[in-house]
Amino acid sequence: MALLDDIKDNLIIGKSKIVKQLVQQAVDEGLPPKSILEDGLLAGMNVVGDKFQAGEYFVPEVLVAARAMTKGVDIIKPLLVAGEDGGAAGKVCIGTIQGDLHDIGKNLVKMMMESKGLEVIDLGNDVAPQTYIDTAVNEGCNIIACSALLTTTMNNMADVVSLAEEAGIRDKVLIMVGGAAVTQTFCDKIGADKYTTDANSAAAAAVEYCSAHAS
Amino acid sequence: MNGLERMNKFLAGEKVDRPPFIPLAIDWVARQEGLSQEEFVYDPMKRAHAYIDICDKYEFDAILPDSDFFEQLEDMGVKPVLGDSGYHADPVLEEPEDVENLPQPTFAPGTRMGNRIETIKEIVKERGDQKFIFGTCIDAFTEYCNARGLEDAMCELMEDDEETMEGIRFFQEVGLKFIKAQMEAGANGIQIVAPNCSLVSGALYKDLLAPLHKEMVELIQSYGGKSRLHICGDTLHIMPYSLGTGTDILDIDYQVDLDKAYELLGPNQYFCGNLNPAGDLLQGAPEDFDAKVRNIYDKTHNRTIISGGCDVPEATPVENMIAFQKAVVALGE
Numbered sequence: 001m002a003l004l005d006d007i008k009d010n011l012i013i014g015k016s017k018i019v020k021q022l023v024q025q026a027v028d029e030g031l032p033p034k035s036i037l038e039d040g041l042l043a044g045m046n047v048v049g050d051k052f053q054a055g056e057y058f059v060p061e062v063l064v065a066a067r068a069m070t071k072g073v074d075i076i077k078p079l080l081v082a083g084e085d086g087g088a089a090g091k092v093c094i095g096t097i098q099g100d101l102h103d104i105g106k107n108l109v110k111m112m113m114e115s116k117g118l119e120v121i122d123l124g125n126d127v128a129p130q131t132y133i134d135t136a137v138n139e140g141c142n143i144i145a146c147s148a149l150l151t152t153t154m155n156n157m158a159d160v161v162s163l164a165e166e167a168g169i170r171d172k173v174l175i176m177v178g179g180a181a182v183t184q185t186f187c188d189k190i191g192a193d194k195y196t197t198d199a200n201s202a203a204a205a206a207v208e209y210c211s212a213h214a215s
Numbered sequence: 216m217n218g219l220e221r222m223n224k225f226l227a228g229e230k231v232d233r234p235p236f237i238p239l240a241i242d243w244v245a246r247q248e249g250l251s252q253e254e255f256v257y258d259p260m261k262r263a264h265a266y267i268d269i270c271d272k273y274e275f276d277a278i279l280p281d282s283d284f285f286e287q288l289e290d291m292g293v294k295p296v297l298g299d300s301g302y303h304a305d306p307v308l309e310e311p312e313d314v315e316n317l318p319q320p321t322f323a324p325g326t327r328m329g330n331r332i333e334t335i336k337e338i339v340k341e342r343g344d345q346k347f348i349f350g351t352c353i354d355a356f357t358e359y360c361n362a363r364g365l366e367d368a369m370c371e372l373m374e375d376d377e378e379t380m381e382g383i384r385f386f387q388e389v390g391l392k393f394i395k396a397q398m399e400a401g402a403n404g405i406q407i408v409a410p411n412c413s414l415v416s417g418a419l420y421k422d423l424l425a426p427l428h429k430e431m432v433e434l435i436q437s438y439g440g441k442s443r444l445h446i447c448g449d450t451l452h453i454m455p456y457s458l459g460t461g462t463d464i465l466d467i468d469y470q471v472d473l474d475k476a477y478e479l480l481g482p483n484q485y486f487c488g489n490l491n492p493a494g495d496l497l498q499g500a501p502e503d504f505d506a507k508v509r510n511i512y513d514k515t516h517n518r519t520i521i522s523g524g525c526d527v528p529e530a531t532p533v534e535n536m537i538a539f540q541k542a543v544v545a546l547g548e
Contacts, residue, residue, distance in 0.1 A: 014374075055452065057416075058414060058415050058416045058419075059369060059414040059415065060369040060370065060372060060373045060414070060415055060419065061373065061416070063366055063369050063370050063373075064369075064370050064374065067370055099298075101298070101303050104365055104366070107366070150301075151492070151493050151497050151528035151529065151530060152242075152301075152529050152530065154493075180447075180448075181493045181528075182493070183491075183493055183494045183498065185494065185498060186493070186498065
């Protein structure tokens with residue numbers, strides 16, 4: 001459908017105003033909101049994610065595309081019937097670990113995960129380990145994702161792992177870690193499940209896990 | 216051969232006993248010296264002597280008395296707050312045009328930038344004949360991102376680069392004055408700190424940001440100083456342009472492929488780096504440093520000042536710093 005392709009193409013190049021207009025036009029023309037979301041907006045973000053992974057796109061290109069996505073989603077979200085929001089692929093709670101206020105990496109991971117159809121609960125920055133656990137329990141999250149830029153804060157990630165064990169959810173959630181300070185060695189040391197080096201591979205790993213553990 | 220001699224000769228392409236050793240240590244210095252963040256950031260004499268002590272003790276060839284990312288912005292109205300992760304400040308520009316309302320820094324004693332100048336003067340007085348002394352200047356793009364908010368700044372740069380570059384230009388002018396003041400205070404060189412530049416495409420860096428860095432490099436060199444351009448992360452995609460600024464030294468982080476980077480290095484240029492701060496300096500074992508340092512030396516044919524790829528993590532064990540220094544000395548044996 002040409003209109004959905006236009007939405008996708010303009011999202012890829014970050015044209016927020018045009019995406020907003022086109023999404024409204026699509027709604028006015030009676031296109032199903034689910035189609036607009038999946039074949040227009042998410043399809044565009046998937047291309048953005050692939051370009052980011054391939055080194056063709058960088059942070060600014062991803063950010064403007066994400067803004068365009070948000071503008072489009074804001075229009076159709078109220079129109080989506082419950083369960084049609086495309087977020088059924090899995091649920092993630094994500095945040096920058098306690099003591100750390102850097103969020104660009106975390107925000108990119110969130111965008112990439114959402115582009116893959118995951119529902120992401122953004123806990124923000126400076127997130128206490130217990131908050132991850134409480135959210136995972138209360139929201140039924142499949143994945144806890146922690147990021148850290150500062151070496152001074154990353155040790156708090158170990159508390160997330162131990163608190164998950166105490167809460168009895170350790171075998172029910174995937175604990176993912178990432179950020180400039182984090183390494184595979186560190187991930188192994190604290191007993192986290194998955195370390196990824198960039199936003200796209202984090203999203204891919206999350207999707208893979210959720211697909212493998214779909215009930 | 217002292218550090219100043221070693222740096223000057225190395226950067227002139229002359230034979231030296233071994234490559235210079237200049238880890239980028241900031242919070243690590245404060246911790247080792249038992250200074251609170253507030254003392255380290257706001258007391259120029261305490262900071263000066265903390266750096267002198269550490270650079271003497273661990274035989275750094277250069278002293279770079281850095282502190283935090285708000286040293287320049289605080290003189291322009293930003294209010295940093297000390298938290299668990301160091302200083303943080305909310306964006307001060309609610310709209311891009313608010314840059315017109317920012318106060319012009321005076322560089323007077325007691326101001327943040329004025330204090331840095333006092334720190335440099337003190338270090339020059341105490342160690343100016345022994346150590347290479349760097350000032351620093353945060354680049355205009357990073358300043359704008361911190362003042363506006365990173366996401367807003369980057370989106371606006373994509374959507375209206377002309378208007379956004381006008382805002383960035385304000386910080387460029389302040390930076391140029393700050394560089395001038397530090398060189399006149401006796402610094403031997405200036406590190407241009409540009410962490411956000413690794414996040415942008417090669418085309419954007421080449422067209423919009425490299426010219427700003429080139430302007431800073433040329434100003435530093437006009438004083439007879441050495442420029443050192445620091446961009447964290449994997450910067451291979453912008454390296455033709457970052458080296459194209461004519462910088463004397465390009466800091467390289469651990470992610471950079473040394474073989475490919477070396478192919479781009481100009482005849483009178485040098486790298487500085489590139490051990491992994493978290494993986495090697497903080498978490499590595501002392502016995503691993505010889506091989507890692509030798510790898511940098513071999514792959515870049517002794518054209519690299521040895522350092523970490525970015526700043527030394529605060530909790531880095533002292534034995535690792537000692538092992539690091541010894542590994543560099545061993546290159547000359």
